[in-house]
Amino acid sequence: MTATSAFVTSLLTSFGIFCGLVFAFSILSKWKVNHNIYYSARITAGEGPTAAARTRNPFAWLREAIFTSDEELIRIAGLDSAIYLNFFVCILEIFGYSALFCIPVLVPIAARSRNNEAVFALDPNQTYEGFDNLAMGNVEEGTAKLWAFLVGTYWVSFVTYFVLVKHYKKMIRLRGKEQAREKAAPQQFSCLIRDIPPPPKGMTRREQVNAFFRKIHPDTYMNCLIVCKLNKLLRIWKKHQAAKRNLEHAEAVYEESKTTGKPDGTRPMHRLYFLGLCGPKVDSINFYEEQVREMASMVAVEQQRTLKEEQLPAAFVFFSSRRAAAEASQAVHAPYAMQWRVFPAPEPREVVWNNLHKPVYERMIRSGLVYFAVFMTVVFYMIPIALISSFTTLDNLVKILPFLEVVVNFGPINTVLQAFLPQIALIIFLSLLPSLLMAFSRMEGIPSQSHVVRAASGKYFYFVIFNVFLGVTLFGTVFSSLAGFQTLLNSKNFSVSSVVTLFGSKLPPVAAYFITFVALQFFVGYGLELSRVVPLSVYHLKRKFLCKTEKELEEAWEPGPFEYQTLVPNDILILMISMAYAVIAPMILLFAIVYFAIGYVVLRNQALKVYVPEFESGGRMWPHIHTRIVVALFIGQITMMGYMGIKKFPYAVLVIILPLFTIFFASMCKMNYYPSFNVMSLAIASEDVKESPPMREIIAAYTPECLVLEDQDVYESEHFEDARESSVSTRPMVISRSDSASHETTADLYAL
Amino acid sequence: MTATSAFVTSLLTSFGIFCGLVFAFSILSKWKVNHNIYYSARITAGEGPTAAARTRNPFAWLREAIFTSDEELIRIAGLDSAIYLNFFVCILEIFGYSALFCIPVLVPIAARSRNNEAVFALDPNQTYEGFDNLAMGNVEEGTAKLWAFLVGTYWVSFVTYFVLVKHYKKMIRLRGKEQAREKAAPQQFSCLIRDIPPPPKGMTRREQVNAFFRKIHPDTYMNCLIVCKLNKLLRIWKKHQAAKRNLEHAEAVYEESKTTGKPDGTRPMHRLYFLGLCGPKVDSINFYEEQVREMASMVAVEQQRTLKEEQLPAAFVFFSSRRAAAEASQAVHAPYAMQWRVFPAPEPREVVWNNLHKPVYERMIRSGLVYFAVFMTVVFYMIPIALISSFTTLDNLVKILPFLEVVVNFGPINTVLQAFLPQIALIIFLSLLPSLLMAFSRMEGIPSQSHVVRAASGKYFYFVIFNVFLGVTLFGTVFSSLAGFQTLLNSKNFSVSSVVTLFGSKLPPVAAYFITFVALQFFVGYGLELSRVVPLSVYHLKRKFLCKTEKELEEAWEPGPFEYQTLVPNDILILMISMAYAVIAPMILLFAIVYFAIGYVVLRNQALKVYVPEFESGGRMWPHIHTRIVVALFIGQITMMGYMGIKKFPYAVLVIILPLFTIFFASMCKMNYYPSFNVMSLAIASEDVKESPPMREIIAAYTPECLVLEDQDVYESEHFEDARESSVSTRPMVISRSDSASHETTADLYAL
Known part of the structure; x- marks a missing residue:
C-alpha cells in the first residue's frame, strides 16, 4: 500500500x-510596490x-x-x-x-x-x-x-x-x-500575396503587382506594399537601437550621480572591448552619442538601399472594402495555383517578415x-x-x-x-x-x-x-x-x-x-x-x-x-x-x-x-x-x-x-x-463599417518598424499616387484619405 | 513449358x-448504310x-x-x-x-x-x-x-x-x-448554392436568396433560380412524352400503310392492358391524341404547383460577369460554413436535379x-x-x-x-x-x-x-x-x-x-x-x-x-x-x-x-x-x-x-x-469576353426540361423584373437583355 x-x-x-502560494499572492498583490x-x-x-x-x-x-x-x-x-x-x-x-x-x-x-x-x-x-x-x-x-x-x-x-x-x-x-x-482593423482590408512569379523584363515588382491586381479587381484594388529583405538593415537598425538605449542608460546614470553630494556628478565611463572589461576607457555619453549619430546615417542609407534593391517576391495588397479583401483572399488567382498565392493578411504586429518570401x-x-x-x-x-x-x-x-x-x-x-x-x-x-x-x-x-x-x-x-x-x-x-x-x-x-x-x-x-x-x-x-x-x-x-x-x-x-x-x-x-x-x-x-x-x-x-x-x-x-x-x-x-x-x-x-x-x-x-x-x-465582411482606417494608416501598419524613416514624410510623393489615381471607382470610396497619419512611413518608396 | x-x-x-475486327471495320465503315x-x-x-x-x-x-x-x-x-x-x-x-x-x-x-x-x-x-x-x-x-x-x-x-x-x-x-x-458559357456566370437555411417568416425562398446575395454582391448579383422538387412532375412529364412518341409512331405506321395498295390505309389499333396484349381494342391514333391532350393539361397544372409549392433549399445564382461568379464560387459566404455553401455551377446539361437539395x-x-x-x-x-x-x-x-x-x-x-x-x-x-x-x-x-x-x-x-x-x-x-x-x-x-x-x-x-x-x-x-x-x-x-x-x-x-x-x-x-x-x-x-x-x-x-x-x-x-x-x-x-x-x-x-x-x-x-x-x-475569369449569353438564355439553360412551358412566354412578367432592377450598377452591364430567347421558360414563375 x-x-x-x-x-x-x-x-x-x-x-x-498551492495554499502557501495563494496566500502569498493575496498578501503581495496588495502592496503598491508589486502592482x-x-x-x-x-x-x-x-x-x-x-x-x-x-x-x-x-x-x-x-x-x-x-x-x-x-x-x-x-x-x-x-x-x-x-x-x-x-x-x-x-x-x-x-x-x-x-x-x-x-x-x-x-x-x-x-x-x-x-x-x-x-x-x-x-x-x-x-x-x-x-x-x-x-x-x-x-x-x-x-x-x-x-x-x-x-x-x-x-x-x-x-x-x-x-x-x-x-x-x-x-x-x-x-x-x-x-x-x-464597426471599427475595422487594417488586416481586414489586406491580403498577403506570396510566390509572385519573376516580373517581366522592364517592369518593377510594384508595377507587376499593380498590373495583375488592377486587371482582376479593377474596382476594389487600392495599393500594394512589396516585401523587402530586411536581414542586413535589421542588423544595423538593432545596433542603432542598442546605442540609443545605452546612451539613455548612461545619461540616467549621470543624472543619478548628480543628485547626491556632488552637483556635477560623475560622468559614466566604460571600457571598449569584451563586455566593458578590457580595452581603453572612454566617456560613455560621448561614445554612445557618436555611435547613435553614426548608426542613424547608416540606417538611413541602408533603408534606401533595401527599398530599392532588396525587393522580394511577396507583397501585401490593400483593397477598398473588407468584403473585397475577404473575397480576394479566398480565390485562386493564377492559372497555376502555386503562383500568386493569396492569403488573408495576418495582423501587422504578428508578421514574420523573414518568412514571407520563401517560395512554396x-x-x-x-x-x-x-x-x-x-x-x-x-x-x-x-x-x-x-x-x-x-x-x-x-x-x-x-x-x-x-x-x-x-x-x-x-x-x-x-x-x-x-x-x-x-x-x-x-x-x-x-x-x-x-x-x-x-x-x-x-x-x-x-x-x-x-x-x-x-x-x-x-x-x-x-x-x-x-x-x-x-x-x-x-x-x-x-x-x-x-x-x-x-x-x-x-x-x-x-x-x-x-x-x-x-x-x-x-x-x-x-x-x-x-x-x-x-x-x-x-x-x-x-x-x-x-x-x-x-x-x-x-x-x-x-x-x-x-x-x-x-x-x-x-x-x-x-x-x-x-x-x-x-x-x-x-x-x-x-x-x-x-x-x-x-x-x-x-x-x-x-x-x-x-x-x-x-x-x-x-x-x-x-x-x-x-x-x-x-x-x-x-x-x-x-x-x-x-x-x-x-x-x-x-x-x-x-x-x-x-x-x-x-x-x-x-x-x-x-x-x-x-x-x-x-x-x-x-x-x-x-x-x-x-x-x-x-x-x-x-456575410460578416459585408456588415457595415462605420470607422475604417485611412489607407495611409493601413500601409503604415504594415511597414516594418526598421523601415520607418524618422524625419521624413515622403508619403505624399507622386510615386504613391500612381496606384491611387488609377483605382478610381464610380462608387463612393469607402476609404477616404486622412491627414492624421499615426507615424511617417516610407511606404511610397516601395514605388521606386 | x-x-x-x-x-x-x-x-x-x-x-x-483483332485483325479480323479491324478488317471488318475498314470494309463496313465505307458502306453508306453504316455511316x-x-x-x-x-x-x-x-x-x-x-x-x-x-x-x-x-x-x-x-x-x-x-x-x-x-x-x-x-x-x-x-x-x-x-x-x-x-x-x-x-x-x-x-x-x-x-x-x-x-x-x-x-x-x-x-x-x-x-x-x-x-x-x-x-x-x-x-x-x-x-x-x-x-x-x-x-x-x-x-x-x-x-x-x-x-x-x-x-x-x-x-x-x-x-x-x-x-x-x-x-x-x-x-x-x-x-x-x-471569348464566347462565354452559361455556367461561367452561375454558382450553385446548397444548404440554404430555412427562410425567415414571411419571406419566400426567392426573396431570401435575393436579399442575402444582394447584400454581399451589390454590384454583380443578377438573379436566382430556386431548385424545385421534380419527382412528381417528372413522372407525369415522362408519361406525356411517351404518349407523344406513341402518337407519332402510330401516325407513322398509318402513313406507311397508306402508301401501299389501299390509299386509305389501315388505322393502327392496340389493346389497352399488359403491353397491348389484352383488354379492349382501341384506335391507337385517337387514343394517344386523347392521352396527349389529357397529359398536357396535367403537366401544366403540376408545373404551376411545383413552382409554387415544391421549392427546395438549393438555388442557382447568376452574376453579371465571369469574374464575379468565379470569385463568389470560391468564398465562404455564411458564418457557419455549412450554410449557404457556394460551388461553381456545373454545366446545365449535367445537373443532377434530385441531388441538389440534399442537406450536407x-x-x-x-x-x-x-x-x-x-x-x-x-x-x-x-x-x-x-x-x-x-x-x-x-x-x-x-x-x-x-x-x-x-x-x-x-x-x-x-x-x-x-x-x-x-x-x-x-x-x-x-x-x-x-x-x-x-x-x-x-x-x-x-x-x-x-x-x-x-x-x-x-x-x-x-x-x-x-x-x-x-x-x-x-x-x-x-x-x-x-x-x-x-x-x-x-x-x-x-x-x-x-x-x-x-x-x-x-x-x-x-x-x-x-x-x-x-x-x-x-x-x-x-x-x-x-x-x-x-x-x-x-x-x-x-x-x-x-x-x-x-x-x-x-x-x-x-x-x-x-x-x-x-x-x-x-x-x-x-x-x-x-x-x-x-x-x-x-x-x-x-x-x-x-x-x-x-x-x-x-x-x-x-x-x-x-x-x-x-x-x-x-x-x-x-x-x-x-x-x-x-x-x-x-x-x-x-x-x-x-x-x-x-x-x-x-x-x-x-x-x-x-x-x-x-x-x-x-x-x-x-x-x-x-x-x-x-x-x-x-486571372482567366478576368479575360475579356466578346460574346456572352443574355441572362434569359442563362436562366433558360438552367431550367429543367420538364419545367419548360410550351405555349407561354411569361418571362416578361413583372416578377422577374424585380431582381433585375435592383441590381442596377454604375458600371456598364456586361450582360445585356436579348429578345431572341432560345426557348420559352417559366423561370419567372420562380418569383412567385
Whole structure:
C-alpha cells in the first residue's frame, strides 16, 4: 500500500504548496510596490489596479476573475485569450456532465466488486491499492456490470459531442462579433500575396503587382506594399537601437550621480572591448552619442538601399472594402495555383517578415525536414523518458543504483521521493522543449507569429502523446521488467489488435501515476502562475541593481503574452489522460475538474490583470484545440474498446460505433466550423463599417518598424499616387484619405 | 513449358481476332448504310462522313485519327475527350522513356543470368519459363547486377515525374484556353448554392436568396433560380412524352400503310392492358391524341404547383460577369460554413436535379453508407475472384472438378482454356460492376453527372486495386495451396514488413498471367470498340423491324458519350500492373506501349467520329487520373522495395527515398495544379469576353426540361423584373437583355 500513501502525500504536499502560494499572492498583490507585477496589463492600458487591490478581502480577486463578462475580457485581453479561457469552460462542462453519470453510477459498482481481491488471492505478486478498488479493474470479467461501463462510454462521448458543438457555435459568435466590429482593423482590408512569379523584363515588382491586381479587381484594388529583405538593415537598425538605449542608460546614470553630494556628478565611463572589461576607457555619453549619430546615417542609407534593391517576391495588397479583401483572399488567382498565392493578411504586429518570401517549394521541403527533425526529437526524448518512467517505483531505482538504499529507506524521504521524483524529472525534460519547437516551426516558413505558435503547439502535442501518454503507458511497463524488454524486442509480432489489447491492459495500473502527475502539475504550476514569485523576485532585483531609465524599468515588469505553445498541449495532455480514464477510473474526473476549475480562475485573473497579448490572431487557436479534443475522445474510445475486450465483455463490439461516429463528427466540424476560422465569411465582411482606417494608416501598419524613416514624410510623393489615381471607382470610396497619419512611413518608396 | 505456349496461343488468338475486327471495320465503315454508326458524331454535327469513307485506302481512318490537331479534337469532341486522349499520350511517353533504359539494359542483364536454372536444379517442384528468364527473377541474389535494377527504378520514377509535370501544364493550358474563350458559357456566370437555411417568416425562398446575395454582391448579383422538387412532375412529364412518341409512331405506321395498295390505309389499333396484349381494342391514333391532350393539361397544372409549392433549399445564382461568379464560387459566404455553401455551377446539361437539395449532413451520412456498401462489394467480389485466380492453372481446376479431365486433356481445348478461361471469367465479373457503382455514386448526393462518373470511377479503381491486383497477386498464390490457406488463417502474424515481402515475392510469378490479361483486353476490346459490331447489328435490326419515325431511327444509332467510369479504371489497372513490373519484368513495357498506342488510335477515331459527349466537365477528370497515376507509381516503388529485399540486395534501402519523394510530388501537385481544375482562376475569369449569353438564355439553360412551358412566354412578367432592377450598377452591364430567347421558360414563375 505504499503507492496509495505516496499518492496521498503527493496530493497533500502539493496542496500545501498551492495554499502557501495563494496566500502569498493575496498578501503581495496588495502592496503598491508589486502592482507592476500583479496588474501589469491594467497599468499598460493606463487603468491602474482593480478594486481587489484595495480591499482586505483575500478572495476579492476571485470574484473579479469569475464575474467579469466575456465582452469585457475580449476588450481587455483580446479574442485569443477569451477563446483560450472558454476552452476551460468547455472542458469543465464536458467533465462535469460526464461525472454526473460516472461518479454516482460507476464508482459504486466498482467499489462493490471483488475482482482485485480475487486476483490478489491467486497471484501474490500482483498488488492493488485502495484507489484501484474504485476503478473498472475491480469489476469481475464478463459480468453484466460491464453494461454500466458501456453506457458510461456512450454517455461521455455524447456529452463531448454536445458540448463541443455548443461551444463551437459560441466561439464563432464571439469571432464574428469581433470581426464585424464597426471599427475595422487594417488586416481586414489586406491580403498577403506570396510566390509572385519573376516580373517581366522592364517592369518593377510594384508595377507587376499593380498590373495583375488592377486587371482582376479593377474596382476594389487600392495599393500594394512589396516585401523587402530586411536581414542586413535589421542588423544595423538593432545596433542603432542598442546605442540609443545605452546612451539613455548612461545619461540616467549621470543624472543619478548628480543628485547626491556632488552637483556635477560623475560622468559614466566604460571600457571598449569584451563586455566593458578590457580595452581603453572612454566617456560613455560621448561614445554612445557618436555611435547613435553614426548608426542613424547608416540606417538611413541602408533603408534606401533595401527599398530599392532588396525587393522580394511577396507583397501585401490593400483593397477598398473588407468584403473585397475577404473575397480576394479566398480565390485562386493564377492559372497555376502555386503562383500568386493569396492569403488573408495576418495582423501587422504578428508578421514574420523573414518568412514571407520563401517560395512554396522551399516551404514544403522545409516542412518535410522539420517534421523529420521533430520525429527524431520525439524518438530520442523517448529514451530518457522511458527510463524515468521505469523509476516510477523507487524500488526500481534502488535496484539500479544500490548505494541510494540508505537514503531511500529513511521513511519521510522515501515517501516524498516516491511521490515527486519521476514527475519532477518529467517536468524538467518537458520544459526544455518548447523553445526548440518554436524555432523548428519558425523554420518552416510560416508567415505569422500566431501560426508559428500553433505549429509549435501541434508538435508539442505529438511529443506529449507519444512520449508522456504512450511512452509512460507502454514503455513504463515494458522497461520495468526483463519480460517487458523481450516483448519489445519481439515487436515483430506486433499487430494493431495486439497494440489495442496492450494499450487497454497497461492503462489502469498507471492511473495513479497520472493522477499524481496531474495533481503536481495543477497545484504547484497554478500556484506559481498566480503568485508570480519568480517574475516578482526578478523585477525587484532588476529594479534595485540594473534599471536606470523608465524604459528599462518597464521592460523589467513587462509581462508578455500567454505562452500558448506550452499551455495548450499541457492542458490537452491532462484532458487526454482524463478522457481515457473517465470510464475506467471515474475518480480521475474529480481531479480533472479541480485542475480545470483552478486553471480557469487563475488564468482568467492573469488574462484580465497580468498578460498583455502581443498580437491578435482572431481566435484561430480554437480549431487547433478543437481537433485535439476530438482526437482525445477518439483515443479514449479506442482505449475503452481494448479494455472492454480484456474484461471479456461479449458486447464490447458495440463500442466500435463510437470511434466511427467520432470520425463523422470530426469531418462535419471540419466542413462546418473550421472554414469560418480560416477566413472571414462574406456575410460578416459585408456588415457595415462605420470607422475604417485611412489607407495611409493601413500601409503604415504594415511597414516594418526598421523601415520607418524618422524625419521624413515622403508619403505624399507622386510615386504613391500612381496606384491611387488609377483605382478610381464610380462608387463612393469607402476609404477616404486622412491627414492624421499615426507615424511617417516610407511606404511610397516601395514605388521606386 | 505449357504456360509459355498458352501465353503465345492467347496472344496469337487475340491478335487474330483483332485483325479480323479491324478488317471488318475498314470494309463496313465505307458502306453508306453504316455511316450512321461509324460517323455518328459527324452526322449529329451535320458534317457527314470524312474523306476516309470515300477512299479505297483501308488505313485512311488511321491517318485522320492520328493527325487531327488537339484544337480540332476539342472543337468536335470537347475538352473532356481531348484530356482523356492526352492521358494516353502521357502514358505512352512515360512507358516509352522508361523502355529506353529498361529494355536495352535490364533485359540483357536478366537474360545472361542463371538464377532460374539454379533454383530449378535445386527444387524440381519450381518451374520457370522462357519468358521468366528475361525478368529480374533470373538475376542471382545479392549480386552487383541488381544495381542496374535500382537505377532502373530511379529512371522510371523520374521519367514519370517529368512527364506528369509536362502534361499537367499542357492540360492546364488546354483548360485555360477553353475557359477563357471569348464566347462565354452559361455556367461561367452561375454558382450553385446548397444548404440554404430555412427562410425567415414571411419571406419566400426567392426573396431570401435575393436579399442575402444582394447584400454581399451589390454590384454583380443578377438573379436566382430556386431548385424545385421534380419527382412528381417528372413522372407525369415522362408519361406525356411517351404518349407523344406513341402518337407519332402510330401516325407513322398509318402513313406507311397508306402508301401501299389501299390509299386509305389501315388505322393502327392496340389493346389497352399488359403491353397491348389484352383488354379492349382501341384506335391507337385517337387514343394517344386523347392521352396527349389529357397529359398536357396535367403537366401544366403540376408545373404551376411545383413552382409554387415544391421549392427546395438549393438555388442557382447568376452574376453579371465571369469574374464575379468565379470569385463568389470560391468564398465562404455564411458564418457557419455549412450554410449557404457556394460551388461553381456545373454545366446545365449535367445537373443532377434530385441531388441538389440534399442537406450536407445527409450527404455525409449517405457517403458513409455508400462507402460501407462499396467496401462490402469489394470484399464479397473478392471471394469469386480469388477462386477464379486459383483456376489460373487448369491443373487446379481439374483437381477440383475431376470430371473435366477428359475435356481438358484434349490438346487444343486445353491450350485455349488455359489461355482464356480465367481472363474471361474475370472480365464477365468486372462488367457487371460499373452500373452498380454509378447507382451508388448517384446516391451520395453529388450535384453533377461528371462528378458521379468520377466518383464511380474512383470506386471501380478501389475495386480493381484490391481485387484484381492485390487479389490475384496475393490470394492467387494463397488459394493455390493448402499452405497458402494456412498462411491466410494465421494472418494475425501479419505485419507491414511481411506484407511488403509477400507482395514482392508473389508478384513475378503472376506476371505472365497479367500479360495475357492485358493482351486479351486490348486486342479483343479495342477490336470490338473500333468495329462496333454490336451497335451495328442492333441498329440494323431496329431499323428493319422497330423504327417508324425519324426520331426513333435517330435514337437507334445514337452513340452516347465515352463511358469514363469503366474506361479510366481499366486503363489505370493496366498502367498500374505495367508500372509495378516495369523494372521487375521489363518486357511488359512493350505490351503496355502497344496497348496504349492502339487505345490512343482507336479511341481518337471514336472521339472524332462516333461518340457525342452529353456534357462538358471542363476536363475535371484529369486530376482524378493524375492522382491515380501517382498512386500507381507509389505502389510500383513499394513493390520494388519488397522485391529488392527478397533479392537480398544490401542497398535496397536506397529505394526508400523514392516513395518519400512521390509523397512530396503528390502534395506539390495537389497545391499547384488541382485547384486550377476545381475552380476557375480569377486571372482567366478576368479575360475579356466578346460574346456572352443574355441572362434569359442563362436562366433558360438552367431550367429543367420538364419545367419548360410550351405555349407561354411569361418571362416578361413583372416578377422577374424585380431582381433585375435592383441590381442596377454604375458600371456598364456586361450582360445585356436579348429578345431572341432560345426557348420559352417559366423561370419567372420562380418569383412567385
